[in-house]
Amino acid sequence: QKEVEQNSGPLSVPEGAIASLNCTYSDRGSQSFFWYRQYSGKSPELIMFIYSNGDKEDGRFTAQLNKASQYVSLLIRDSQPSDSATYLCAVNRGMTTDSWGKLQFGAGTQVVVTP
């Protein structure tokens, strides 16, 4: 079992619709959770992070975390063609200076927003 699992996609979403991306993780000790966006040939760009159970909203993005179910999701509202990218879910276990930062990434979900 992979430590972080995502559907590879592609997830095709009409422009203006909501894109829903899911991520499950196996390590119950995971403390922090991140969503990165990666355009083809570019480096990952942090778009959301969440530490506590529940929802966190930032503009058109909403991250949802359920630690009991070991599940984190990302919603993209009013999807735009510029949102077409691969979205990487990453989890981190530690919270100390030394342990914080070993991010475990999923393989990513490719999102394609069609005009």
Next chain:
Amino acid sequence: DAGVTQSPTHLIKTRGQQVTLRCSPKSGHDTVSWYQQALGQGPQFIFQYYEEEERQRGNFPDRFSGHQFPNYSSELNVNALLLGDSALYLCASRLAQDRVHGYTFGSGTRLTVV
């Protein structure tokens, strides 16, 4: 404010050779991590440096080594290159005390081993 800078951007090496990749962290950051991203995969953690010491290491062989300098910049060295080492190598930096923001990634070095 410069972000994370990596050099070179592209590199072609032959099997068995050695390579050194370089990273300058974002201004104000003191912790550097290196990741390997194969085509179609998520980044895989190689190691993390803080205060010039390797603090964490992923599941990579000893052929992969690194260093952090007093100015927080870092190098990744790979010896005895294999075809399977072909990947995008990403450097990411952060401030150790910052528990809120994630890592900032550089644009990467694309390594091709032939």
